[in-house]
Structure formats: C-alpha cells, structure tokens
Amino acid sequence: MSQLFGEVAGDYHEARPDYSPEIVEAIRAYHGGTPGALVEVGAGTGLATQMLLTLGAPMTCVEPDRRMARVLAARFPEVEVVTVPFEEWTPPPGGVPALACALAWHWLDPATRNRRSYDALTPGGTLAVFAHRYAYVDPAHAAALEAAFESADPQQFRDRSDDWFHADIADSGLFADVRSVPFRRAVPLDTAAYQRLVSTFSPQLRRPPELRERVLAAVGAAVDGFGGTVVLDLRTTLVLARRPA
Template sequence: MDVFGQVADLYESARPGYPPEIADAIVAYHGATPTSVVEVGAGTGKGTEVLTRLGAPLTCVEPDPRMAALLASRFPDAHIETVFFEQWSPPADGVGLLACAMAWHWLDPATRNARARRALAPGGTLAIFGHRYDYADAGQGAAIRAALRAVDPTVRERPEDWFHQDVLTHGEFTNVHTEVFRRGLPLDKQRYLALMRTFGPYLARPPEQQRRGLDALSRLVDDFGGTVVLDLRTTLVLGRRAG
C-alpha cells in the first residue's frame, strides 16, 4: 500500500470522495451509532470523511507515513496508527465498527477476514466500500480499455462484486448485505489524467510505460471532445461478526 505515498497530495486532490449516505447505511445496519470505529488503510482520508459523520471515536490504521501525515493534518481528532493491518493490535474488548475504503485488496487475502472478525466486539460490524470506475459512454470505455491493453496486455480488472464474494466465501461474517450508489462524474482531460496517475497499476509500471499510457489516454480524450464522463459505482458491503 506504500506505493501511494509518492503521490499523496495528488491522490487527495484527484480521487473522488464517497457518498455521505454510506454513513446512514452503516448506522441503519448496525442498529445504532457504533461505540468505536477503526478504519483500515485510511490513506489520505477519502473514506474517513464519511466515517467522521458517525460521530464515534475514530482510529485510522495507515502504513505509509506520507499518507498518514496528510491524514493527520486533515483529521486532527482521529487517532492515527502508522502500521500495517497485519501488525496492528486491536483493543482487547474489540471495536464496534471496522471499515475499509478502497483498500481491502491490499490486505493479506489469507488472513484479512479472520483478522477483521477478531478485531470486532461481539455484534460488531464490518463495512467495506469502494468505487468502480466505468464510463457513461460504452464506446469510450471500450476504446480506453483497448488503449491500455495495447500499452500493457497484462492489465486485468477484478469482478465488480469481488469483495462481497470474498467476505461470503471466508464465512467470518453473517447477514452480509450490499448497497450500491451510482453517479455520473464528468472530468476534463487534466482531471482525468490526474486520476489515472493515482491508480496502483499505473504507479507500479516503469516510467516509459506510464508515459505511453498517459499519451494514449490524452489522445483519446481529445478525440472525445476533451471530456470523459465516468459511471462511478460505489459498493458498500456490510457484515456482522459471526459468533
């Protein structure tokens, strides 16, 4: 997850936030305001913006010190622990809500569900949420995906409901529930390319490959008339600690 620290400021300015209704959905599912909240992989605080609306004591677990520093400056009332989730020690009596925004895939897939369950108090709630970036114009989406595959044929997308299935498969949580929020997000070329520069697959590529990818996308957006409209779908998965 520390790959994002090099672009922490860009990440904060370019990544879209989350619907505030997520906080209401969490409270409705949990049955009340959680007594305490822990956010795993908090980054610069895109998910934190929603979680602070709950009005509960908040701890943010973020391993990258550059992201954590920006997070602390934005949310001075939150307790920040600069550590990987796999090394983090939850309180002995557990927490009411464990949340993870757009970072579940960075956690150890063999242990993340079990660790999340153990971190929760009896009756505690797991809340995972994240965006899926698609395109309002199917033709534009197909052209963009083809251009990216031409630069790097190894590019793959996870299934849309992958973290819902991940939680179900591991069986650590009951009453698993999903809600989807959807909105159109128009971006001019500068904002769109800035967003693309914050994605993990882009940051993991060599500089020459990064340049070719951005050049290809820049030409496409020009062909589209200078604007891309994203079909931004935010999925929220909720689960209750089993046992």
C-alpha cells in the same frame, strides 16, 4: 504493494472521487445507530475518513504508509492515526464496535484479513467494506480508452467484479448477515483531471516513468478526441457484515 500510493500522497486526495454520504447512512442503519468507536483500515489520505467522520463516532485510522499517514494526520487532527500494517495492528482490549475498509481490502493479506477483522470486532460489531469500480457512461468512450491504454501498454491489468469482496467475506464463514449495497453516480472529468486520476492507479504506479508518460499521453489524446470530457460511471459497492453476538 500496500505502500505503493505514498508516491502520490499529495495528489491522491484531490484526484480520486469522493464517496456518497448515503454510505454512512447505510452503515448507521445496519449497525442500529452510531457505533461507539470506528476503526478504518488502510485509510490512505482520508478520502473515506472524511465521509466516515459524519457518523459521529470516535475514529482511529490504521495506515501502513508513512507518507500517506502524514497527509491523513494533517487533514484530520481529530483522528488517531496508527502507522502500521493491519496485520501488525493490535486492537484495543475487547475489540471495537465497527471496522471499515475503503478501497483497501485487496491490499490486506487474503489469508488473514477476514479472521483479523472478526477478531478486531466486539460481538455484534459491524464490518463495512466498500470500493469503487471505474466504468464509463458512454460505451464508445469506454472502448476508446481501453484501446488507448492497450496502445501504450499491451500488458493490461484486469479488474475484479464489482462486489468480489462480498464472496470473500461471506465464504470465510465468520460473519453473519452479509449483504451488498450498490451505489452509482456519474462523475464528469476533463482531460487533465482524468490523467491525474489515472496517475493514482496502482497499474500506472507500477510502470516505469517513460511508460507512464506514454499511457497518460494516449488516454489524454483519447479524451480530447471526444470533446475533452469523459463521464465516469462510478459504481461503489458497500458490503456489510456482522460478527455474531
């Protein structure tokens, strides 16, 4: 499933919202400055990479899907790209001072992701995990879009809570000073942009082609029905944790 998105590697970078630069400043403040090196796990096509590079640390990106990794390497030649699942990646001797994971924590093996992250970090190293939650500014738009999705495909996929990974990391018992930092912003999308975004979601990619088209038509009609623009209430949660020194 972690390689599901390679099918839309060309569109993913343009369709998905970017990340607030405030995330970088929060990581820097928590770490106590710029880390000596940073590894990003599940980097995809580099949406978070683009932001994380502003930390100023040498970066390595671990990405299992070769199609995504090719796009990533072409966009960011200054980054070392390792095309391998996180579960098969070998950290450098002594570990790394910072490890980041954007919108990919749920794709990592839940039985090992915390232990592997802990083992990959140097003592005192920083773990930074963050993800978006796609909600809507207008409750009426949210209801209309939920109805549109269900009209096309009654089998819906339910989201987890905004900061579910905070509990996952804290409950592992491996990390110290686990904290959540929320970010929130409004992102307007026209009908075509919203359809393009939906086309990169994993539930949509799991659907057969004919059902995908029905879903896109239904949500497109819904957005057109309220003026051709939907405003996302984009909620981003950053969870920071430290390997004890």
